Amino acid sequence: DSGVTQTPKHLITATGQRVTLRCSPRSGDLSVYWYQQSLDQGLQFLIQYYNGEERAKGNILERFSAQQFPDLHSELNLSSLELGDSALYFCASSVGWGDYNEQFFGPGTRLTVL
């Protein structure tokens, strides 16, 4: 158990809908990272937050947004969902802010868009 929790574990929804994925980092970790893993695109970095502020942005679509709250949990919002958004979404956390120092991953949320 990495200490990072993600909810829900599975999510099934329809095209055009909006969903929110939630991540709670390990106690003491200030950084949260979001990744997407799909068959087509492989593993992709989406975005990082550090202590409530956006720190780095990767291949995140404009339809997607994220935030990190004062209690350090993070949410990834996916809107206007398309079939291609079906993927496993991982959250990870680390102590520091820079350069992907050691990260601990959550179990992932599997999103299925029908």
Added chain:
Amino acid sequence: AQKVTQAQTEISVVEKEDVTLDCVYETRDTTYYLFWYKQPPSGELVFLIRRNSFDEQNEISGRYSWNFQKSTSSFNFTITASQVVDSAVYFCALSELFMNRDDKIIFGKGTRLHILP
């Protein structure tokens, strides 16, 4: 542009054999980080190592070792005396040093490793 190539899509070895997973990268930057991650059949991701471009020393951690060679742009991962629990997909990744908010980490497509009992 950044690129990470893991040419070995799938490898099978018999338990206790040594196995090396290859990773070749491309970057225009002189300062960058290289990583390996493990994804066992259960699906979770496990961070294994981060190496910065200034440190070409090889790293050993138990049965795992990493060979970083800037001259060939490679960052290979060797498992010695492999065990069935090493069966997983292994990802190599590259990140140019965080300089601005558009920095990102690029992953290879992964190598699926089967350790046969």
